[in-house]
Amino acid sequence: MYTTRLAYVHLRVRHLEAAVTFYTRFLDLQLSERFANTSLLVSSENPAHYELALTEGEPSGTLTLGFAVASEQDFAAARDFVRLEGVPYRLEDRGIALVLSLQDPDGNTVELFLDRRKLGGRAFWRGESEPI
Numbered sequence: 001m002y003t004t005r006l007a008y009v010h011l012r013v014r015h016l017e018a019a020v021t022f023y024t025r026f027l028d029l030q031l032s033e034r035f036a037n038t039s040l041l042v043s044s045e046n047p048a049h050y051e052l053a054l055t056e057g058e059p060s061g062t063l064t065l066g067f068a069v070a071s072e073q074d075f076a077a078a079r080d081f082v083r084l085e086g087v088p089y090r091l092e093d094r095g096i097a098l099v100l101s102l103q104d105p106d107g108n109t110v111e112l113f114l115d116r117r118k119l120g121g122r123a124f125w126r127g128e129s130e131p132i
Contacts, residue, residue, distance in 0.1 A: 008051050009065065011108065016056040018105040023052060026082065026102070027067050027110070043067075064109040075100070075114040091132035095122035098132065 013019040020039050023029045029041040032050050037057070040050035052065075069075045079100055082089050089102040097113040104110050117123055 007048065008053060010053040010055065011063075011106070012057040012059045013054050013104075013106050014056070014059065015105060016054060019054045022104050023054070026078075026085075026087070027112070059106050059108075062107045062109070064111060065104075066111045066113055069112055069114050072114060072119070075112070078112050092129045093132050094125055094129050096125040097121065099129075 011019070016037060016039060020031065020041070023041055024031060027043075029043055029052060031039060032042045033040040038053060038055045041052045041054065042048055042050045069078060075098055079089075079091065082100065082102060087102055089100055092099045092101065096117055097115050099114075100112045102110055115121075
């Protein structure tokens with residue numbers, strides 16, 4: 001067999017500029033390339049050319065994207081920033097991770113999560129979720 005890793009996600013979005021603004025502002029992604037009706041974004045910690053491609057067009061449905069944060073301080077900073085900006089969000093404790101969920105301009109769920117397995121959290125997620 002061979003090994004793989006997820007390299008990128010490609011989303012169709014109704015308004016490209018609104019989507020680029022959301023992902024660069026709230027997830028600190030960087031614009032790496034723009035052409036025609038597509039923008040390519042990458043996180044600052046990734047040497048890849050891009051991780052998220054956004055193309056203006058009619059979305060085919062909604063999905064959930066997960067973005068890891070490195071520390072409890074980063075999770076708190078993300079929560080404080082989203083709160084300060086007045087963006088609706090939800091906080092959950094899933095045992096294995098703390099999760100901050102918000103919606104992008106096209107209704108996709110974006111989750112910022114802090115993996116808690118090495119910080120005293122559970123080793124596995126069994127579908128449990130409690131509001132924080």
